[in-house]
Amino acid sequence: MTIALETKGLVKRFGGLVATDNVSFKLEQGARHALIGPNGAGKTTFINLLTGVIKPTAGQIFLEGQEITGLRPELRVQRGLARTFQINQLFPAMTPLETIGLAVSERTGGGHDWWRVTGSKREIIDEIVEIAQRFRLTDVLDERTSNLAYGKQRLLEIAVAFACKPRVLLLDEPAAGVPEAERHELLATVAALPRDVSVLLIEHDMDLVFSFADRISVMVNGALFTEGTVEQVSTDPKVRAVYLGESVDE
Amino acid sequence: MLTILFDGIAYGMLLFVLACGLAVTLGLMNFVNLAHGAFAMAGGYVTAVLMNRIGVPFLATLPLAFIVPAILGLVLERTLYKRLYSRSHLDQVLFSIGLVFMAVAAVDYSFGSQQQLIQLPTWLQGRIDILGVQVGLYRSFIIVICGALVVALQLILTKTRFGSRLRAAVDDPRVARGLGINVSLIFATTFAFGSGLAGLGGALGAEILGLDPTFPLKFMIYFLIVVTVGGTTSITGPFLASLLLGIADVAGKYYVPSVGAFVIYTLMIVVLVLRPQGLFERAR
Amino acid sequence: MSTNIADHVRATLVRRGRWGIGEILFWLIAAATLYFLPERHLILNEIVIIGLFALSLDLILGYAGIVSLGHAAFFGLGAYTAGILARDGIADPLLGLGAAAIAAALLGFVTSFLVLRGSDLTKLMVTLGVALVLGEIANQASWLTGGADGLQGIAMGPILGLFEFDIFGTTAYGYSLTVTFLLFILARRIVVSPYGLSLRSIRDNPLKARAVGIPVNRRLVAVYTLAAAYAGIAGALLAQTTQFVSLDVLAFHRSADVMLVLVIGGVGYLYGGLIGAIVFKVLQDVISAWTPQYWQFWIGLILVIIVLAGRERLTERVRVLWKGVAGRTAKSPETLPKTSAREV
Ligand SMILES: Nc1ncnc2c1ncn2[C@@H]1O[C@H](COP(=O)(O)OP(=O)(O)OP(=O)(O)O)[C@@H](O)[C@H]1O
Numbered sequence: 001m002t003i004a005l006e007t008k009g010l011v012k013r014f015g016g017l018v019a020t021d022n023v024s025f026k027l028e029q030g031a032r033h034a035l036i037g038p039n040g041a042g043k044t045t046f047i048n049l050l051t052g053v054i055k056p057t058a059g060q061i062f063l064e065g066q067e068i069t070g071l072r073p074e075l076r077v078q079r080g081l082a083r084t085f086q087i088n089q090l091f092p093a094m095t096p097l098e099t100i101g102l103a104v105s106e107r108t109g110g111g112h113d114w115w116r117v118t119g120s121k122r123e124i125i126d127e128i129v130e131i132a133q134r135f136r137l138t139d140v141l142d143e144r145t146s147n148l149a150y151g152k153q154r155l156l157e158i159a160v161a162f163a164c165k166p167r168v169l170l171l172d173e174p175a176a177g178v179p180e181a182e183r184h185e186l187l188a189t190v191a192a193l194p195r196d197v198s199v200l201l202i203e204h205d206m207d208l209v210f211s212f213a214d215r216i217s218v219m220v221n222g223a224l225f226t227e228g229t230v231e232q233v234s235t236d237p238k239v240r241a242v243y244l245g246e247s248v249d250e
Numbered sequence: 251m252l253t254i255l256f257d258g259i260a261y262g263m264l265l266f267v268l269a270c271g272l273a274v275t276l277g278l279m280n281f282v283n284l285a286h287g288a289f290a291m292a293g294g295y296v297t298a299v300l301m302n303r304i305g306v307p308f309l310a311t312l313p314l315a316f317i318v319p320a321i322l323g324l325v326l327e328r329t330l331y332k333r334l335y336s337r338s339h340l341d342q343v344l345f346s347i348g349l350v351f352m353a354v355a356a357v358d359y360s361f362g363s364q365q366q367l368i369q370l371p372t373w374l375q376g377r378i379d380i381l382g383v384q385v386g387l388y389r390s391f392i393i394v395i396c397g398a399l400v401v402a403l404q405l406i407l408t409k410t411r412f413g414s415r416l417r418a419a420v421d422d423p424r425v426a427r428g429l430g431i432n433v434s435l436i437f438a439t440t441f442a443f444g445s446g447l448a449g450l451g452g453a454l455g456a457e458i459l460g461l462d463p464t465f466p467l468k469f470m471i472y473f474l475i476v477v478t479v480g481g482t483t484s485i486t487g488p489f490l491a492s493l494l495l496g497i498a499d500v501a502g503k504y505y506v507p508s509v510g511a512f513v514i515y516t517l518m519i520v521v522l523v524l525r526p527q528g529l530f531e532r533a534r
Numbered sequence: 535m536s537t538n539i540a541d542h543v544r545a546t547l548v549r550r551g552r553w554g555i556g557e558i559l560f561w562l563i564a565a566a567t568l569y570f571l572p573e574r575h576l577i578l579n580e581i582v583i584i585g586l587f588a589l590s591l592d593l594i595l596g597y598a599g600i601v602s603l604g605h606a607a608f609f610g611l612g613a614y615t616a617g618i619l620a621r622d623g624i625a626d627p628l629l630g631l632g633a634a635a636i637a638a639a640l641l642g643f644v645t646s647f648l649v650l651r652g653s654d655l656t657k658l659m660v661t662l663g664v665a666l667v668l669g670e671i672a673n674q675a676s677w678l679t680g681g682a683d684g685l686q687g688i689a690m691g692p693i694l695g696l697f698e699f700d701i702f703g704t705t706a707y708g709y710s711l712t713v714t715f716l717l718f719i720l721a722r723r724i725v726v727s728p729y730g731l732s733l734r735s736i737r738d739n740p741l742k743a744r745a746v747g748i749p750v751n752r753r754l755v756a757v758y759t760l761a762a763a764y765a766g767i768a769g770a771l772l773a774q775t776t777q778f779v780s781l782d783v784l785a786f787h788r789s790a791d792v793m794l795v796l797v798i799g800g801v802g803y804l805y806g807g808l809i810g811a812i813v814f815k816v817l818q819d820v821i822s823a824w825t826p827q828y829w830q831f832w833i834g835l836i837l838v839i840i841v842l843a844g845r846e847r848l849t850e851r852v853r854v855l856w857k858g859v860a861g862r863t864a865k866s867p868e869t870l871p872k873t874s875a876r877e878v
C-alpha cells in the first residue's frame with residue numbers, strides 16, 4: 001500500500017500546552033480512516049497543521065511522499081490536500097453555485113483569468129453540475145449560502161472541498177450539528193466518494209465511525225494513543241477506558 | 251538638548267492624557283473612535299471660552315474641561331456609540347469621521363475658525379534654570395499634573411474593584427458578563443472618563459498644541475499612533491508610546507524640521523507592519 | 535435533467551456578464567449630457583472624476599474587503615505625476631494619463647504588501663500613514679511640486695492631437711467621461727470573471743478562500759495595484775482638466791470624502807461610486823448654496839445617519855432597485871437568485 005499522507009514527529013505547542021504531541025501518522029492511499037478522541041484532544045489542531053493554517057513547532061508532513069511542511073496552505077490544496085471545517089467556513093454572501101464554481105475554476109487554473117466571464121467554459125459547468133448532484137445541492141444552487149438549512153451548509157462544505165479534486169480529504173466532524181436523520185445519508189455520500197480519494201474523518205458519533213471507517217486512530221491529549229482496525233479499536237479495553245466508555249453508552 | 255528632552259516629555263505626557271481614553275475604547279469595546287479628538291477639543295474650548303469670555307481663572311476651568319466632555323461622552327455613548335459596538339470597523343470609522351466633521355463645522359460656526367489663545371496665569375509663564383537646563387514652568391506644570399494622572403490611573407486600574415472589573419471586561423467581555431459584571435455600565439463609565447481625560451488634555455494642551463476647529467483632524471493621527479504603537483492591553487504601552495512620540499516629534503521638529511513628520515509616519519508604518527499588536531505587546 | 539441544470543448553471547453565471555437595460559441607459563444619459571447640459575460640463579467633469587476615484591475604492595473595499603483611509607495617496611500621486619509632466623513640457627494628455635497610472639500602480643504594488651496583514655485598524659492606519667507620508671513629501675519637495683502654493687503652469691496639449699481643451703469644460707468632460715467609461719468596462723469585466731469571484735470570496739472569508747486553493751495574497755496585491763492605477767488616473771484627469779494641482783489632492787479629507795461618496799452610492803456593485811458621486815456633488819451644490827461654510831457639518835450628519843440607519847441595508851435596497859431597472863433585459867425563466875449577486 002502506498003502512503004497518501006504522513007507525519008513524522010509532529011509537535012505543536014501553544015505556550016505551555018502541547019496540543020500535538022509527537023504525532024507520527026500514516027494515511028494509506030484510498031483509506032477511509034477515522035480519527036477519534038475526547039474533546040480538546042487536539043484533532044482539529046492536527047488538521048490545521050496538516051493544511052498549513054498553523055505552523056508546527058517541530059516535525060514534518062509528507063503528501064504522497066513529498067514534504068509539504070513549510071508550504072503555504074493554498075499550495076497544499078493545489079497539490080491535492082483539501083479539508084472541511086468543524087465550524088462552517090463558507091462564503092455567506094455567495095450562492096452554492098458560485099462557491100462550487102469558484103473552487104472548480106480555481107483548481108482548473110482559471111482563477112487568474114480576469115477577462116473571461118465566469119461560466120463560459122463547458123467543462124467547468126459540467127463539473128459544477130456533477131458535484132451539485134453528488135451532494136444533493138441542485139435545488140438550492142441559487143440560494144444565498146447564509147440562508148441555507150444547516151444540513152445543506154454542511155454538504156456544501158464537503159462539496160467545496162471535493163471540488164478541489166483532492167487526493168486526500170480531511171473532514172473535521174462533518175456531521176456535527178446535523179440532525180440525526182440526515183447524518184447517515186451525509187456520511188454515505190462521503191463513503192461513496194471515488195476510491196482514489198483518501199479520507200481522514202474526525203467524528204464523535206461511534207455508530208458513524210464504525211460504519212464508515214476501515215481504520216481508526218485514537219488521539220488523547222495531543223498524542224496518538226492507539227491505532228488499528230475497527231475491530232481492534234472497538235474491543236480495546238484501554239480505548240474503552242479513556243474514550244469509548246463514556247461515548248458508546250450515550 | 252536636555253530642554254528638548256524635557257519639552258518632549260511634557261508633550262508626550264500630554265499626548266498620553268489625550269489618547270488614553272482612546273486606548274480604552276479600542277481595547278475594551280474594540281471600537282475605532284476617530285472622533286476622540288473632538289472630546290479633547292470640547293475640553294479646550296470649555297477652558298478657552300470660560301477664560302476669555304467670562305474671565306474664570308485657568309485652574310478653575312480645568313474641572314469643567316473634564317466634566318463637560320465626560321457628560322458629552324456619556325450621552326453620546328448611551329445614545330449612539332453603543333449601537334455600533336457590534337458593527338464592522340468600517341461602519342465605526344465612517345460614523346466617527348462623520349462626528350468629527352460635524353464637530354469641526356459646529357465649532358467653526360460657534361466660535362470661528364481662528365486659533366483660541368489662552369492667557370496662562372503669570373506664575374506659569376516663563377522658564378527657570380534648573381542645573382543649567384532651561385525648563386518651562388508651564389511644561390513642568392503639565393508634567394506634574396499628567397504624571398499624577400498616570401499614577402492615579404495605574405492605581406485605579408490595579409488597586410480598585412472597578413479596575414479589576416475593567417480589566418476582566420477587556421480580557422473577555424463574555425466571560426466578564428458571565429461573572430455578573432455589568433459590562434455595559436463599565437463601557438459607559440470608561441467612555442465618559444476617557445472623554446473627560448481627553449477634554450482635560452485638550453484644555454492643558456491648548457497652549458502647546460494650539461486650539462482651533464480642525465484640532466480633532468490634526469491630532470487624530472497622533473492619538474492613533476499612540477494606541478496602535480502602544481497596544482491596548484495595558485496602560486504602560488500607550489504611555490511609553492506617548493513619551494516616545496512626544497520626544498521624537500519635538501526633537502524631529504527641532505533638529506530636522508524638513509523631515510520631522512515624515513519620519514514619524516514612516517516609523518509608525520514600520521511598527522505596524524512588523525508588530526501589528528503594538529510595540530510593547532508580546533506577540534500572541 | 536442534468537442538461538437542464540447545466541443550462542441553468544450556465545445561464546446564471548453568464549447572465550452577470552450581460553449588460554442590463556438600466557446600465558445602457560445610464561451611460562446613454564451620461565453621453566447625452568455632453569450635448570444637452572453644456573453649461574454644466576465643469577461640474578459634470580468633477581463628478582465623473584470623483585466617480586472614477588470612488589470606483590477604484592470600490593474595487594478594493596467592495597470587492598476585496600480592504601478598508602483604506604488613505605486612498606488619496608494614489609489619487610494625489612497620479613495628479614502630481616500628470617501635472618508635473620505637463621508643466622515640464624510633456625503636454626500630451628494620454629501620455630500623462632499613462633504615466634500617472636504607472637506611477638500610482640507602482641506605489642500601489644509596493645504598499646499593497648503593507649496592507650496584507652493585520653486587522654482592519656492596522657490597515658486603516660497604514661493606508662492613512664502612506665497618504666500622510668506622501669503629503670509630507672509633496673509639501674517638502676516644493677522645488678518639484680510647488681509645495682503649499684500648488685503646481686502652477688500646467689499647459690495641456692490637445693487630446694490625440696485633435697481636441698483642444700476649452701474653457702467650458704466640454705472637451706474635459708468628454709475626455710474624463712470616455713476614460714471613465716473605458717475603465718468601467720474593464721472593471722465590470724473583471725468583477726464577473728473568475729478572478730473577480732475569487733476576490734469576493736476572499737472578502738467574505740479569507741480562511742476559506744485559502745482552503746479552496748486561492749493564493750489570497752497574490753490576488754489582493756493584484757487588485758490593490760489595479761485600484762491604485764485607477765485612482766492615479768482619476769487624479770491625473772483632475773490635474774489635466776483643471777490644470778492645477780495642490781496639496782489638497784493628498785489631504786485626508788479626500789480619502790474620507792471618497793469613502794463617503796462610495797458609501798452613499800453603495801459598496802460592492804461598481805455603480806455605487808458613480809451614483810454616489812452624482813448625489814454627493816448635487817448635495818454639495820444644494821447645501822453650499824444654502825450655507826457655504828458649514829457644508830462639512832451636513833456631510834458629517836449624512837455619514838452618521840447612513841451608518842446608524844444601517845449602511846448594508848441601504849446599499850442592499852439601492853442594489854435591488856438598480857437590479858430592478860438593470861436586470862430587465864435578462865430574460866430569465868428561473869427565479870432570480872436570492873443573492874442579489876454583488877455585481878450587476
Ligand atoms: N490557537 C490556539 N491557541 C491556543 N490554544 C489552542 C489553539 N487552538 C487549540 N488550542 C487548544 O489545543 C487543544 C486542542 O484543541 P483542538 O481544537 O485541536 O481539539 P479537538 O480534538 O478538535 O476538540 P473537539 O473535539 O472539541 O473539536 C485545546 O486545549 C485547545 O484549547
Ligand SMILES: [Mg+2]
Pocket residue numbers: 043044045086172
Ligand atoms: Mg475539533
